[in-house]
Amino acid sequence: xxxxxxxRSSMRRDRVFDFLVEAPRAxxxxxxxxxxxxxxxxxxxxFDGFKALNDLNLYIDDGELRCIIGPNGAxxxxxxxxxxxxxxxxxxSVFFGQKLDLxxxxxxxxxxxxxxxxFQKPTVFEHHSVFENLELAMEADKRVWPTLMARLTGExxxxxxxxxxxxxxxxxxxxxxxxxxxGQKQWLxxxxxxxxNPRLLLVDEPVAGMxxxxxxxxxxxxxxxxxxxxxxxxxHDMEFVRNIARNGKVTVLxxxxxxxxxxxxxxxxxxxxxxxxxxx
Amino acid sequence: MRERGLPGSxxxxxxxxxxxLGMLVIAAVVIPICNLVVPQSSVFxxxxxxxxxxxxxxxxxxxxxxxxxxxGYCGILSLGxxxxxxxGGYAMGMYLMRxxxxxxxxxxxxxxxxxxxxxxxxxxxxxYGFDMFWFAxxxxxxxxxxxxxxxxWFAFRSRVTGVYLSIITQALTFALMLxxxxxxxGFGGNNGLTDFKDLLGFDLQADSTRVALFVASVVAxxxxxxxxxxxxxxxxxxxxxxxxxxxDRARFLGYRVEHYKLWIFTFAAILAGIAGALxxxxxxxxxxxxxxxxxxxxxxxxxxxxGRGTLYGAVVGALVVNFAKTYFTGALPEVxxxxxxxxxxxxxxxLPRGIVGLFSVVRVRSRQAEAxx
Numbered sequence: 213x214x215x216x217x218x219x220r221s222s223m224r225r226d227r228v229f230d231f232l233v234e235a236p237r238a239x240x241x242x243x244x245x246x247x248x249x250x251x252x253x254x255x256x257x258x259f260d261g262f263k264a265l266n267d268l269n270l271y272i273d274d275g276e277l278r279c280i281i282g283p284n285g286a287x288x289x290x291x292x293x294x295x296x297x298x299x300x301x302x303x304x305s306v307f308f309g310q311k312l313d314l315x316x317x318x319x320x321x322x323x324x325x326x327x328x329x330x331f332q333k334p335t336v337f338e339h340h341s342v343f344e345n346l347e348l349a350m351e352a353d354k355r356v357w358p359t360l361m362a363r364l365t366g367e368x369x370x371x372x373x374x375x376x377x378x379x380x381x382x383x384x385x386x387x388x389x390x391x392x393x394x395g396q397k398q399w400l401x402x403x404x405x406x407x408x409n410p411r412l413l414l415v416d417e418p419v420a421g422m423x424x425x426x427x428x429x430x431x432x433x434x435x436x437x438x439x440x441x442x443x444x445x446x447x448h449d450m451e452f453v454r455n456i457a458r459n460g461k462v463t464v465l466x467x468x469x470x471x472x473x474x475x476x477x478x479x480x481x482x483x484x485x486x487x488x489x490x491x492x
Numbered sequence: 493m494r495e496r497g498l499p500g501s502x503x504x505x506x507x508x509x510x511x512x513l514g515m516l517v518i519a520a521v522v523i524p525i526c527n528l529v530v531p532q533s534s535v536f537x538x539x540x541x542x543x544x545x546x547x548x549x550x551x552x553x554x555x556x557x558x559x560x561x562x563x564g565y566c567g568i569l570s571l572g573x574x575x576x577x578x579x580g581g582y583a584m585g586m587y588l589m590r591x592x593x594x595x596x597x598x599x600x601x602x603x604x605x606x607x608x609x610x611x612x613x614x615x616x617x618x619x620y621g622f623d624m625f626w627f628a629x630x631x632x633x634x635x636x637x638x639x640x641x642x643x644x645w646f647a648f649r650s651r652v653t654g655v656y657l658s659i660i661t662q663a664l665t666f667a668l669m670l671x672x673x674x675x676x677x678g679f680g681g682n683n684g685l686t687d688f689k690d691l692l693g694f695d696l697q698a699d700s701t702r703v704a705l706f707v708a709s710v711v712a713x714x715x716x717x718x719x720x721x722x723x724x725x726x727x728x729x730x731x732x733x734x735x736x737x738x739x740d741r742a743r744f745l746g747y748r749v750e751h752y753k754l755w756i757f758t759f760a761a762i763l764a765g766i767a768g769a770l771x772x773x774x775x776x777x778x779x780x781x782x783x784x785x786x787x788x789x790x791x792x793x794x795x796x797x798x799g800r801g802t803l804y805g806a807v808v809g810a811l812v813v814n815f816a817k818t819y820f821t822g823a824l825p826e827v828x829x830x831x832x833x834x835x836x837x838x839x840x841x842x843l844p845r846g847i848v849g850l851f852s853v854v855r856v857r858s859r860q861a862e863a864x865x
Binding site: 296318319320323324328329331335336337338339340344347348349354355356359360361362364404408 | 726728733734738740741744745747748749751752
C-alpha cells in the first residue's frame with residue numbers, strides 16, 4: 213500500500229518533488245510558514261464502535277502553550293496517541309507543520325521529526341541513572357551503528373548537566389532513576405523531552421502526584437518552555453491549568469470532540485462546559 | 493562522573509569478568525602443559541578426556557553468554573536459542589564429513605556414508621563448498637545469522653514480545669528438529685553426522701588436536717565475552733537495557749526498537765553458531781537432538797542459575813550446571829533431572845540474581861560509595 217501511495221504521489225506533475233532536494237535534518241524541515249505547527253482535521257478514532265475521537269479539529273500555533281482539559285474518557289490520551297503515531301485514525305488528517313503527514317509516519321519517525329511526549333504515568337528507565345536517562349534521550353543519530361559507536365562529547369556532557377539543572381536534578385545525576393520520588397520522575401521525563409530538543413511537547417498530566425510547591429515549579433518550567441517550542445498540556449487539575457494558561461487558549465474536549473476553546477475566563481463561563489463539568 | 497564507554501573501562505568496571513578472563517588465560521596455559529608435558533604418572537597430569545570435557549563446557553559457556561545478551565540485556569526470552577548452536581554445529585559437521593573422503597565405510601570419495609546408504613547418486617547442491625574450511629566457517633556465521641535475521645525481522649517488526657515470542661522461538665527449534673530428523677533433508681537423519689576423522693588435516697583423536705580445540709574454545713569464549721561486553725558498555729548497550737525496561741519510552745524517544753532487537757538477536761545467534769562449531773569436533777557427533785526444545789530450555793536454566801544480565805554469570809552457570817550434570821549422570825543418573833529442577837527452584841527463590849548475585853551485593857555497595865562524590 214505504501215509503495216502504491218508513493219508511486220502515485222511521485223507521478224503527480226504539478227509540484228516539486230521533495231526527494232530531489234536534499235533533505236535537511238528532520239526538525240529543520242518542519243515548515244511552519246502559516247504560523248501553525250500542528251493540524252488535526254476531522255480526526256475520528258473508534259474502538260469497537262466506541263468513538264474515542266469524533267470529528268476532532270484542533271490547531272496548535274507555533275510557540276503556543278495550549279492546555280487541554282476534559283472529563284475522563286474525553287479522548288485526551290487517544291488524541292496524544294494519534295499525534296505520536298501509536299494509534300492510526302480511521303479518518304481525518306494529522307499534519308505536523310505544512311508537510312509532515314503524521315498518519316503515515318512511525319513513532320520513532322515522529323519523535324525524530326520533533327514531537328516529544330510525556331506519558332501520563334511517569335515513564336523513565338528505572339534501572340539507569342538520571343544521567344544515562346538524559347543521555348539516551350539526547351538528540352542524536354538514533355540508528356543502530358552510530359549508537360553503538362557513540363562517544364559522549366564534552367559539549368553533550370554540558371548539555372546534560374544544563375538540562376539536569378533546569379529540572380532540578382543535578383544533585384541526583386548518578387542516582388538510579390527508580391529511586392527518585394514520583395515528582396522527580398515526572399521532572400526527569402520532562403528533562404528527557406528537553407534533551408530530545410523537540411519543537412512540540414505533548415505533556416500528559418504533568419503534576420499528578422506532586423506537592424503544591426512542586427506544582428508551582430512545574431508550571432514555571434512549562435511556561436518558560438513555550439515560545440521557542442509549542443507545548444500542549446493535558447491536565448485534570450483546574451487550578452494548575454488556570455495557573456499556566458494565563459491569557460493563552462484552553463481547549464475543552466468532550467466525547468471525542470472540541471466542546472469549547474478560548475481563554476480560561478471565557479471557558480469557565482461557557483454554559484456547555486459548566487454542564488459537562490458540574491453535571492447536568 | 494565516571495569516564496565510560498572507552499575500551500579500557502569496559503574491563504575495569506567489570507570485576508567478575510576480569511576474574512573470569514584471568515582464569516581463562518591461566519587455563520589456556522596450564523591445562524595444555526598438564527596434558528602434553530606432565531607425564532601420565534604424575535598427579536598433575538590432566539587426561540585428554542578431561543581436556544575435551546572442559547572444551548565442551550567452554551563451548552556451552554559461549555552459548556550461555558550469547559543467550560544472556562539477548563535475554564539478560566534485551567529482555568528477549570528465546571526458548572529456541574539452541575537452534576542457532578545446532579546450525580553452527582551442522583555447518584562444522586558438514587565440513588568434517590567432507591574431510592572423511594574415501595576413508596568411510598563405503599569408500600566413496602565424494603559422498604558421505606549415509607548418502608551412499610540411501611542410494612543417492614550425487615552430492616546435494618547445499619553440500620557444495622563444504623570441503624573448503626573457509627567456506628564452512630563462513631556458513632557457521634551466515635546460516636545462524638541469516639535465520640536469526642529473517643526470523644527476527646518478522647517477529648520484531650510485528651511487535652511480537654514476551655511469552656508469544658518465547659513460544660514461536662520454541663516452535664522454530666522444534667520445526668528444525670523435525671526437519672533434520674528426515675533422511676530426505678540430506679543431513680544424515682536421526683543419526684546425524686559422525687565418524688569424523690580430521691580437521692584441517694589434523695587427526696581429531698590426537699591429544700594435540702584435542703588440546704588445540706580446547707585452546708580455541710578458550711579464545712572464542714574470551715573474545716565472545718569481550719565483544720558482548722563492548723556492546724553492553726556502549727550507548728547501544730544502555731539503550732538495549734532501556735528497551736528491556738520501557739520499550740515504549742525508547743520508541744517515543746525516536747529509537748527504532750525493532751532494529752536494535754534484531755541486531756542483538758542476530759549477533760547472539762552468530763555467537764551461538766560459533767559455539768556449536770567448536771562443540772561438534774570435540775564431542776565427535778551432531779544430530780537433530782541438538783535442536784530439541786529441551787536443550788534450549790536447559791540453556792535458559794544455566795543462565796538463570798548463573799545470574800542473568802551479567803555475562804560472566806552465564807559462564808558460571810553453564811560451567812556449574814554442566815559439571816553437576818556430568819557428575820550426576822555418571823553417579824546417580826536417575827537423580828539428575830530432580831537435582832536440576834531443585835537447583836532452579838532454590839536459585840529462583842533464594843538467589844533471584846543467580847549464583848553471581850551473591851558476590852555482586854558487595855560490588856553494588858562499593859559502587860554506591862564510588863558514586864557519591
